[in-house]
Amino acid sequence: MKILITGHRGYIGPHLVNLLHEHGHQVTGVDIGYFEACAWESLPAADREIRGDFRQLTEADLEGHDCVCHLAAISNDPMGDLNPELTYTTNRDGSIELARKAKRAGVSRFLFSGSCSVYGKGEKLDLDETATLNPVSAYAESKIATEREVVKLADKSFSPAFLRNATAYGHSPNLRIDLVANNLLACAIARGDIRIMSDGTPWRPLVHCHDIARAFVAFAEAPAKVIHTQAINIGGNDQNYQVRDVGDAVQRLVPNAKIVYTGEVGSDPRNYRVNFDRFQQMFPGFKLKYNLQTGLEELLAKFREHQFGLKDFEGDQFVRLRALKKHLA
Ligand SMILES: NC(=O)c1ccc[n+]([C@@H]2O[C@H](COP(=O)([O-])OP(=O)(O)OC[C@H]3O[C@@H](n4cnc5c(N)ncnc54)[C@H](O)[C@@H]3O)[C@@H](O)[C@H]2O)c1
Incomplete structure (x- = not known):
């Protein structure tokens, strides 16, 4: 498959580039390079590198891809607090517009890197995907708003899905220690x-950044009917x-x-203990590596x-x- 990743030069992205290559896919990477100079090990190159803002991508840039893995974002609560406007315009408005362009360009799958932080101030323990969303930050609100708008674009030739990732940890070539x-x-x-x-x-809930990347690969390769419009918690009950x-x-x-x-x-x-049964049911063969x-x-x-x-x-x-x-x- 031909897969476009946004934010491929951040913390999770390099694992995803490597895994997609290992699985024989062709990768286009789009990154503005906010943290390029922060990498402590060399970052894997995509087959085609687009250095720039994903919001400037054209339909022509997206054409010919089978799937978009949309990771680029202002990626945590403190950055959201520093600049809520940048968080909303990038994470919400930019993501919704990217999904629209991808659909118009004939891309059939759009995988969004969401977050379990949408549960925010958890009202109970073991929150599953039906639990009330209780965001306590611009970051979490931006993720919810994107899910709600992008799911409306779904039809028989466009399958969006939303990976609500647990908090990541672990080694990456572009490490973060703010997790x-x-x-x-x-x-x-x-x-x-x-x-x-x-x-x-x-x-x-915690999940290794490499396992998040593995989940993206599973979502990219699954039959469309398995992932179509799903918003799924990514992690493990015992984590x-x-x-x-x-x-x-x-x-x-x-x-x-x-x-x-x-x-x-x-x-x-922010206090949330999360249930990951649905992820296990969708991908019974998937076991967290870490x-x-x-x-x-x-x-x-x-x-x-x-x-x-x-x-x-x-x-x-x-x-x-x-x-x-x-x-x-
Ligand atoms: N790390 C976590 O714990 C975690 C948990 C849940 C969800 N997520 C989500 O996963 C995604 C990736 O997270 P990460 O930890 O790798 O973040 P990161 O900040 O390390 O990487 C994000 C990348 O996106 C790029 N980017 C930001 N704005 C851009 C723009 N306008 N155009 C192009 N590129 C842009 C940055 O340059 C960076 O390389 C984010 O959407 C984040 O919200 C992360």
Whole structure:
């Protein structure tokens, strides 16, 4: 197949480029390059590279592709708070327009990188896809608005689907340490302590960034009727953690690091434990390759290989908000 990925030079994208190549697909990549200079390992090249804003893509750019994997976004809550306008125009308006153009260009499948953060302040535990959406950020609102508009475009020749990914963690050639598990491990290595900014009780579902990319491949290759208009939680039931459990998992790997509750964010309103049964039912053969333990072990080895230290932890390279601020300035 010929597959176009937006945001292929971010954190998740490089895994997806590699996997699609391994599966014999031809890849077009589109990325504006916000975090290009942040990569700590070389990024895989797409067969065709388009450097620029996905919002400028024309129907002619999209023609001839079988599937769009739309990853490009202002990709977390703090960046959304920094610039809600950029979040809405990119994540919501840009994504809806891209789906419309893809449909007009005859692309038959549109896979959107959504987020479990749409559940936000979870009203109950084990939230499935029918649960009330309770967004607490511009980022999460932008993901919901996109799902709601893009699903309306579905017809017999256009199949959109929405991957509501758990919070990612683990190694990527373009690492981020602004994600909870990566952050706590990075802190342990760089500072010798594990600084938890809430009281540690909020629930978060976690999934390795490589497994998110594998889910995209599964959605790209599945029969259209399996994925048509589906909004699906991507992760595993046994990979829901309270933040304090993530701290404990990090401490088992870096035993000298002390756990410190800084309480600086007060009580974190984002609290969601998620149910992933539907994903399992859709793809019974799909097993997550990583769990938190194996993903953290691999990342720890990478931190050591790259001699990750305090300067890295406190610098701009691995924190999207800081890198984006620098880029926009
Ligand atoms: N990382 C997570 O925990 C997580 C969880 C759930 C969902 N997601 C979603 O998955 C997607 C990828 O996340 P990530 O962690 O790889 O993010 P990332 O910030 O590392 O990468 C995003 C990429 O998109 C590019 N981009 C941003 N705006 C663009 C534009 N207008 N035109 C072209 N390129 C643009 C950036 O340059 C960057 O390379 C995002 O949509 C994100 O919201 C991520």
